[in-house]
Amino acid sequence: MIENKLLTVDIETIFTAPGTPGDLNSQSAVTTMIFCNVADPDDSTLALSTGAAGGDTNIDVYLVKSGAAADPLVNAIIKSLRIPAGETVFFDTERVVLGAGDSIRARASENSKVVATVSVLPV
Numbered sequence: 001m002i003e004n005k006l007l008t009v010d011i012e013t014i015f016t017a018p019g020t021p022g023d024l025n026s027q028s029a030v031t032t033m034i035f036c037n038v039a040d041p042d043d044s045t046l047a048l049s050t051g052a053a054g055g056d057t058n059i060d061v062y063l064v065k066s067g068a069a070a071d072p073l074v075n076a077i078i079k080s081l082r083i084p085a086g087e088t089v090f091f092d093t094e095r096v097v098l099g100a101g102d103s104i105r106a107r108a109s110e111n112s113k114v115v116a117t118v119s120v121l122p123v
Contacts, residue, residue: 060106063102
């Protein structure tokens with residue numbers, strides 16, 4: 001299963017593991033997370049309007065237990081990762097298993113520049 005989300009400056013859910021929270025028979029393995037900065041690296045007007053070089057932006061990503069809130073002091077797994085315009089970052093080495101209701105949430109430092117893609121397998 002693949003979930004896609006265009007990130008905004010607000011922390012938003014990219015993926016929520018299906019099932020009833022607390023059900024140990026319902027889990028999801030995150031196999032890959034991909035973050036693509038879709039800004040044009042050759043667009044010099046972006047640097048003038050945003051203050052970021054060529055449309056670069058930062059992302060924050062959180063792994064959030066069911067019923068909890070995203071909190072940079074508790075469940076952040078990526079903090080202020082700079083992604084240059086036109087670049088893509090892959091996280092595909094380690095696996096994370098989410099229980100029913102657990103979620104992946106993220107935000108970008110600027111609206112509509114980063115597409116987040118999460119690939120998940122039920123386990």
